[in-house]
Amino acid sequence: MEPYPHPIDADDFRVFPRGLDGKARSRHHAEYAGWHRNACWNGRRFDRFPEYIVRAQSLADVAHSIDFARRHGLSVSVRGRGHSYAGCFLRDTGLLLDLSALDRIEVDASANAVAVEPGASARRLSQALAPHGLAFPTGHGGDVGLGGFLLGGGLGINARAWGGMSAFNLRAIDLIGADGRLLHADTERNADLFWAARGGGPGLFFAVVKFYLDCRPLPACITGGTWRARPERLGELLEAVERADPDPSLQVMIAVAADGDGLQAILSTTAFADSPARAQALHRALASRLPPGLAEPLDQDQPTDFETIYAQTEAMLVSRRYRTDNVLTDRGADAAQILIAHLPKRPSPATMPLLIWRGEPRLPDAAFCARGRWFVSTYAQWDAERDDDANRRWLKALYDELAGIASGAYINEFDLEERSDQIERCFAPAQWARLCELRRRYDPDGVFHDARIGHGHGHG
Numbered sequence: 001m002e003p004y005p006h007p008i009d010a011d012d013f014r015v016f017p018r019g020l021d022g023k024a025r026s027r028h029h030a031e032y033a034g035w036h037r038n039a040c041w042n043g044r045r046f047d048r049f050p051e052y053i054v055r056a057q058s059l060a061d062v063a064h065s066i067d068f069a070r071r072h073g074l075s076v077s078v079r080g081r082g083h084s085y086a087g088c089f090l091r092d093t094g095l096l097l098d099l100s101a102l103d104r105i106e107v108d109a110s111a112n113a114v115a116v117e118p119g120a121s122a123r124r125l126s127q128a129l130a131p132h133g134l135a136f137p138t139g140h141g142g143d144v145g146l147g148g149f150l151l152g153g154g155l156g157i158n159a160r161a162w163g164g165m166s167a168f169n170l171r172a173i174d175l176i177g178a179d180g181r182l183l184h185a186d187t188e189r190n191a192d193l194f195w196a197a198r199g200g201g202p203g204l205f206f207a208v209v210k211f212y213l214d215c216r217p218l219p220a221c222i223t224g225g226t227w228r229a230r231p232e233r234l235g236e237l238l239e240a241v242e243r244a245d246p247d248p249s250l251q252v253m254i255a256v257a258a259d260g261d262g263l264q265a266i267l268s269t270t271a272f273a274d275s276p277a278r279a280q281a282l283h284r285a286l287a288s289r290l291p292p293g294l295a296e297p298l299d300q301d302q303p304t305d306f307e308t309i310y311a312q313t314e315a316m317l318v319s320r321r322y323r324t325d326n327v328l329t330d331r332g333a334d335a336a337q338i339l340i341a342h343l344p345k346r347p348s349p350a351t352m353p354l355l356i357w358r359g360e361p362r363l364p365d366a367a368f369c370a371r372g373r374w375f376v377s378t379y380a381q382w383d384a385e386r387d388d389d390a391n392r393r394w395l396k397a398l399y400d401e402l403a404g405i406a407s408g409a410y411i412n413e414f415d416l417e418e419r420s421d422q423i424e425r426c427f428a429p430a431q432w433a434r435l436c437e438l439r440r441r442y443d444p445d446g447v448f449h450d451a452r453i454g455h456g457h458g459h460g
């Protein structure tokens, strides 16, 4: 590695794109503004402007871009499909390496395995696997990129039955590191890098160009059920779910949503089973353990599938501007009390908390280590830029209080705009120390940006 980066001049940048299969644009190029505007999944714009954006078309482009950035002292940020709520791949200065065009999916049905490039979406992966009778615990939004999702850990569909976190279904990865070299990493080879890739989150010190995943048998029968409860009984509902100890193949989520001028708690359960009878039994086992009168049944045993789950998630995100934060906690009833105290003051009625029952997954040794039986995330959403600050302050106040009962936080839905200086809350101390040490070892010159995006505010 060269010890001193050369300052960039116009000639360097004229030569660099000629070596690419894809395209590159500097801040001075007429197309840059459009590329920047389209970088975020929902068109939200941020006041963070990389010097260059490279749309890679090949592995050679990834290596060439990293080499170019290293030689000129430009820090690299990586984009998958741009679903980071905080737009964390947009940084001031440096080179944004957009991998969204690397989206090939190669199914090896005989080995129950699939190799996926980072720009592939959840929906396309499920569509590729289904004809082979296979499935993968993708995220709940169909367009979410596999890259960022897996590197943060990935809280996927049917997570409890399928490995706890989706990253634990990784067999191996191919990556390009700060020195521009292509490496294969698994539990044996380059094991440190594989350890970091399973949950290290955004801002890692390498670009993953391929994920090798273990698949699961596609359940023959997936059914959903919904119940409604009064908001003041949210805590009781959480305690009842916890006491019922649902089977891992029953996904349990509780949303707190607007109901006219008030609120309602909506419990939804999804059974992943090999027969309708088994699916029904999974729902009934929970229903029979809810105290009478606590929750009113709405729909029961509704056939569903991955596509319906994606569409339902997408339908919940109705606004133009978003912010999200979360905690993991063992204190469900306390979390409920805090949520119910804050929610009436939320600036936007579309804002919605979601609580997911995780139980106590047994996690292998990896960067992902956040624990807590309940995942308590809130999706703040609104439309007008003038409401940004009110929503930011409301979400911050809510999660400052929830932090007091947290046992962890999930990096992929952590409010990186507000809490870049608190990222270590998403890791146990030993995992955080190891991540920092690996970054120093594998990227001593800081070729890759880390995840601390600071306090810049987006504008729409």
Ligand SMILES: Cc1cc2nc3c(=O)[nH]c(=O)nc-3n(C[C@H](O)[C@H](O)[C@H](O)COP(=O)(O)OP(=O)(O)OC[C@H]3O[C@@H](n4cnc5c(N)ncnc54)[C@H](O)[C@@H]3O)c2cc1C
Pocket (backbone or CB within 6 Å): 041, 077, 078, 079, 080, 081, 082, 083, 084, 085, 087, 088, 089, 090, 099, 118, 138, 139, 140, 141, 144, 145, 146, 147, 148, 149, 150, 151, 152, 153, 154, 155, 156, 201, 202, 203, 204, 206, 207, 208, 209, 313, 317, 412, 413
């Ligand atoms: C509508 C919606 C639904 C969601 N649902 C879920 C869900 O059900 N479960 C869940 O866990 N999360 C969910 N998320 C959060 C999601 O996991 C993260 O936003 C994730 O970062 C998205 O992946 P991406 O590739 O689009 O990320 P991007 O926004 O493109 O990238 C985010 C960061 O990830 C890193 N990164 C991405 N790809 C690579 C790579 N190949 N190599 C190195 N670093 C890389 C980079 O640091 C990058 O800055 C959801 C988000 C949205 C917007």
